[in-house]
Amino acid sequence: xxxxxxxxxxxxxxxxxxxxxxxxxxxxxxxxxxxxxxxxxxxxxxxxxxxxxxxxxxxxxxxxxxxxxxxxxxxxxxxxxxxxxxxxxxxxxxxxxxxxxxxxxxxxxxxxxxxxxxxxxxxxxxxxxxxxxxxxxxxxxxxxxxxxxxxxxxxxxxxxxxxxxxxxxxxxxxxxxxxxxxxxxxxx
Numbered sequence: 001x002x003x004x005x006x007x008x009x010x011x012x013x014x015x016x017x018x019x020x021x022x023x024x025x026x027x028x029x030x031x032x033x034x035x036x037x038x039x040x041x042x043x044x045x046x047x048x049x050x051x052x053x054x055x056x057x058x059x060x061x062x063x064x065x066x067x068x069x070x071x072x073x074x075x076x077x078x079x080x081x082x083x084x085x086x087x088x089x090x091x092x093x094x095x096x097x098x099x100x101x102x103x104x105x106x107x108x109x110x111x112x113x114x115x116x117x118x119x120x121x122x123x124x125x126x127x128x129x130x131x132x133x134x135x136x137x138x139x140x141x142x143x144x145x146x147x148x149x150x151x152x153x154x155x156x157x158x159x160x161x162x163x164x165x166x167x168x169x170x171x172x173x174x175x176x177x178x179x180x181x182x183x184x185x186x187x188x
Contacts, residue, residue, distance in 0.1 A: 005093065005108060014160045016112055021063040021155050028057040031068045035106075035118050039072060042090050046083050047075035050188075054121070054130040059137045062148035067107075067117045073125045080122050092120060100124055129177045131188050136180035143176055 005013065032053040039051055055069030056062055074083060084102045088094055092104040100123070107117030121130075137144040150172055158165035 003110070005110060011160075014162055016110075017108060017162075018159045019155055019162060019165050020065060020159075021151060022066050023063055024061050025057075025066070028064075028068055029053070031116055031118075032058070032070065034116075035068060035070055035120075039070065039087075039120070042086055043072070043083060046086070047078045049073040049075055049125040050128075052128070052131055052134075054134055055119070056147075056151070058134045059144055059147070061141065062137075062144050063152060066113075067119055069119045069121065069130075071121045071123055071128060071130055073123050073128060076124050078124075080124070083122060087120065087122075095119075100127065126188075128188050129181075132180035132184055133173055133177045135184065135187070136176055147172060147176075 003012070008016070036051050036053075040048070050071075050073045052058075052071045052073070053068065054071045055067070056064030057066075057068050072083075074080060080100070080102055081097075084094055084097070084104060087104050092106050093108065094102060094104050096103045102122040104120040104122070105118060106120070107114035137147060147169075150169060154165055154168050158168065
């Protein structure tokens with residue numbers, strides 16, 4: 001039997017779970033609706049403010065990793081660690097934990113990706129730039145295609161280095177998120 005995921009070095013994880021992009025799939029919305037229902041049930045007694053589909057799978061028509069990103073915004077008074085524990089007890093894996101952000105995933109195994117893979121981003125309400133970026137790209141298809149082009153260019157270059165792939169997109173995301181905030185004001 002191979003190593004447990006928690007025993008693997010980052011490089012081993014990146015090898016097992018490489019960056020891969022696929023054409024837009026309308027089923028991503030269904031996958032989001034399914035996980036939203038699951039999260040709503042698991043966190044029914046918690047002060048959840050909003051559950052949102054974020055990331056490239058929430059942007060119409062662009063290539064993306066076949067991973068549905070979900071932001072769970074919680075009340076400022078909530079105990080984020082308690083909520084993460086509830087999710088962890090129900091099959092989610094904590095991938096990173098900071099004082100005001102916890103990321104979890106579901107659909108990773110020692111055999112690679114499952115059919116449905118999710119990244120859950122626990123955040124306090126208002127820490128939601130991803131909503132602005134998502135909306136802006138959905139309402140500005142030319143910018144969305146520029147983002148897709150960037151992602152496709154970076155894909156093979158950083159196939160086995162998720163941090164470098166993410167970092168290489170940061171300037172683009174920051175620029176258009178700032179534009180979105182100007183255009184949308186306090187939408188969220």
